[in-house]
Amino acid sequence: MEQEHSDEAIRTEGISKHYEQVKAVKGINITVKKGELFGLLGPNGAGKSTLIGMLATMLRPTEGTARVWGHDIRSEPTEVRMSIGVVFQGTTLDQKLTGRENLDIHGRLYGLGKNERHERIDEVLKLVELSDWADEVVQKYSGGMMRRLEIARGLMHHPNVLFLDEPTLGLDPQTRNHIWEYIKKLNQEKNITMILTTHYMEEADVLCNRIAIIDHGEIIAEGTPAELKAELGGDIITLTFSSEDEAAKMVEHYKNRKSHNNNNNNPDTNEITTTGTSIRITATDGERTIPELMKISTDLNLHIESVSLRKPTLDDVFLHHTGKNIRYSGPDDRKRRRGIRRMRRNAR
Numbered sequence: 001m002e003q004e005h006s007d008e009a010i011r012t013e014g015i016s017k018h019y020e021q022v023k024a025v026k027g028i029n030i031t032v033k034k035g036e037l038f039g040l041l042g043p044n045g046a047g048k049s050t051l052i053g054m055l056a057t058m059l060r061p062t063e064g065t066a067r068v069w070g071h072d073i074r075s076e077p078t079e080v081r082m083s084i085g086v087v088f089q090g091t092t093l094d095q096k097l098t099g100r101e102n103l104d105i106h107g108r109l110y111g112l113g114k115n116e117r118h119e120r121i122d123e124v125l126k127l128v129e130l131s132d133w134a135d136e137v138v139q140k141y142s143g144g145m146m147r148r149l150e151i152a153r154g155l156m157h158h159p160n161v162l163f164l165d166e167p168t169l170g171l172d173p174q175t176r177n178h179i180w181e182y183i184k185k186l187n188q189e190k191n192i193t194m195i196l197t198t199h200y201m202e203e204a205d206v207l208c209n210r211i212a213i214i215d216h217g218e219i220i221a222e223g224t225p226a227e228l229k230a231e232l233g234g235d236i237i238t239l240t241f242s243s244e245d246e247a248a249k250m251v252e253h254y255k256n257r258k259s260h261n262n263n264n265n266n267p268d269t270n271e272i273t274t275t276g277t278s279i280r281i282t283a284t285d286g287e288r289t290i291p292e293l294m295k296i297s298t299d300l301n302l303h304i305e306s307v308s309l310r311k312p313t314l315d316d317v318f319l320h321h322t323g324k325n326i327r328y329s330g331p332d333d334r335k336r337r338r339g340i341r342r343m344r345r346n347a348r
Contacts, residue, residue, distance in 0.1 A: 009034045009161055009193040010055065014064035016217075017050050024050040026217040027064065032195060032210075034160075037187045039208030040197040041314065043326050047217040048197035049089060052163050055195070056086050069160045082110070085154030089165040089197075091146055095139040099130055099149050102138060103156055110157035117156075124152035128182055144175035148182060155186070162186070164196040168203060176203070183207055199326060201314040213318060220321045225314060232271070232312040232320055235286030239293060240278045242303040247277050250302055254293070271320065277305075282312070282320075 010032040017025040025047045032038045040048045053059035055066055057077040066073045069083040093102050100121055107117035125131045128148040138146065147167060154162050167183065168176040184207060186192050198204050204211050205225045213221040213228070221228055241247045251274055271282045283289040286309045297304050318326040 007033055008067075009036065010038075010066065010068050010195070012051075012055070012064065012066040015051070015054060015061050015066050016063040017047075017054060017059060018062040024217050025054070028214075028217075028219055030212055030219065030222070032193065034193055035187075035191045036209050037183070037194045037196065037207055039204040039211040040195065040214055041199070041201065041204040041208075041211050041318075041326075042197075042214035043199050046199075046214045048214055049165055050217075051214070052086075052165050052195065052197060056084055056163055057081055082157070083160045085157065085159035085162045087147075087150045087154045087162070087164045087167055089169060091150070093138050093146060093149060093153075096137060098135050098137055099125065099141070099152075100134040102149065103153055106153045106156045112157065120156055120158075124155050127155070127186070128152045142175070143171055144178060147171065147175075147179055151179075151182060151186070155192075159192070161193045161195065164194060166197055166199070168198075168200065176200075180207055201318075201326065205314055211314070213314075213321065215318075215322050221317060228314060228317045229312040232316055233282040234284050234311075235282070235289075236310050236312050236316055237281040237283055237286050237290060237293070238278055238306075238308045238310075239281075239297075239304055240306040242277070242305055244277050246302045247274055247279050249300060250293075250297065251279055253296055253300060257296070273319070273323075280319075282316075 008031055012028050012030050014027045014029060016027050028051060042048055054061050055068055057073050057080050068080045071079040073080050103121045104117055107120060125134050128151055130148055168179050187194050210224050212219045251272055273280045315326055
């Protein structure tokens, strides 16, 4: 079927997935361009893996649909599956087989002939630098090597789109950085469209051309990493006080001062939030704002224990839109994850 928008790899149209009373994904609309490395950033249980499952035709949407490489996921699932590769969140390799044997089985499943399989196996193993380990059983591989082999397996049948579901989950920082390099290389040199899910802000920031931030099954922000961070202003100032009362007093006084000046849209200060003994301020010019804050603290006889100034991160963006840190898991979030896992088991 001819794709309506020739530059689009994926387009979702109000796609949703409900498990009884739990709405895992709620009417998501996103577009991914061909050749893009697109990130779905959000905490555990946000709906990232469920969305990938629907796009990969492993889960049937409750409402809405999507087109992947020109094919509708509802009416053309076989065509979609031939167009995509998937690197799952959990390891799905047969660890008693060699790396080569794992790839060979995958090639057979996709109908590759013997000569083509052998040629492609050598090609993808070289791509992820595992040629020397091709004939070793996978149980001898490190965690990072297994992830690289899974990426190679996902590329065996020349997919147009590669889904990477939490590709560096559970890996140490050094191995994670190596996986990032392989992913960037594949995207840039092979021009493979990639959809990556992650709850690591740095991973999304380093790798992705564009990001959709997802929470409780909904897209709450979308754009390039630079665009998303630019929404918050130029700097993030964090002041830590000796007590929560002092932090609250500083916030109250600063807000009253803004109100007294009839300048609620102060161009220098966009947002103030409090967490325990710390306050966090987004400011257009942090270096100019800090002396003002220090003077207020002195006037009120408050005891500042530390001051920091930095540029916004994607974690700040998530906090701005949701009121919580991306690593925070409150009672509602845990209840939601348990409900989704239970409904998935019942649906099998």
